[in-house]
Amino acid sequence: MEGEVGFLGLGIMGKAMSMNLLRHGFKVTVWNRTLSRCDELVEHGASVAETPAAVVKKCKYTIAMLSDPSAALSVVFDKDGALEQICRGKGYIDMSTVDSDTSTKISEAITSKGGYFLEAPVSGSKKPAEDGQLVILAAGEKTLYEEALPAFDVLGKKSFFLGKVGNGAKMKLVVNMIMGSMMNAFSEGLILADKSGLSSQTLLDVLDLGGIANPMFKMKGPTMIQKNYSPAFPLKHQQKDMRLALALGDENSVSMPVAAASNEVFKKARSMGLGDLDFSAVFEAVKFPEGSS
């Protein structure tokens, strides 16, 4: 990955990832819809471009890390979007969590102009992004995957190449569907323990020693008990992932009652105004279901 790398989208993940690239000696040109969010990256050596098109014009490789399908499409297809400057030899790597249709639309547009496309959503949240410990789920153009490995090695602890475009998106949605359902079950367990007169902390200790111990319970349990929902993975994005995973289930005639019920609780949490908090704030919606005070 020689030369300047472009980075579009400096939210929780994009900021941590582009900072990591800078720390490891990559030259990075950044763009964010809210341009002021570029300032901190500039202090650490990044250059700024005014539009996605300007980033692509300057850089052989451009990485995008955007909130959802509509943002991913807008940054490519809108006026001054990335597509305007895609030409032969340019690589576009979308690391946002989107559905396979969105990824395919972007891929077809990029490749129709002679560019190369890779989808590469990630598993792992704010802290793994800061520590370069993401799990990268890439699919699409194998040559671009191989060229991107020096960057992926900085951003992640392991990269998978999953074949044709769409497979990375699908894998990410399956993983996050499981994660969202687990977070709901965990929240119900914490409440059941509390209402039954048991100590929440003791429940966490018991869980951590058994067969269902996992890093998510270990990390989120204590902060949930303290009602600290400072966002690492925003709840609105988890709900988007449940919705997209359920659509994938529809397409494949897979019945997912557990995920469907969990999605309802995430929707309820959004309607309670919790969308910008961490996804563990779904705990509040489980505590106070529809109709209760």
Ligand SMILES: NC(=O)C1=CN([C@@H]2O[C@H](COP(=O)(O)OP(=O)(O)OC[C@H]3O[C@@H](n4cnc5c(N)ncnc54)[C@H](OP(=O)(O)O)[C@@H]3O)[C@@H](O)[C@H]2O)C=CC1
């Ligand atoms: N946070 C996490 O733990 C993880 C998140 N992900 C996925 O990574 C992606 C980014 O997540 P995260 O960084 O947390 O999200 P944030 O909400 O923190 O950041 C979203 C980014 O998308 C930009 N954006 C939103 N809408 C548009 C639009 N219409 N046009 C242009 N830019 C837009 C925002 O720009 P602006 O600053 O202007 O609002 C911002 O840069 C999501 O797909 C998420 O599901 C994957 C793994 C972990």
Ligand SMILES: O=CC(=O)O
């Ligand atoms: O998408 C979220 C994550 O933690 O992975």
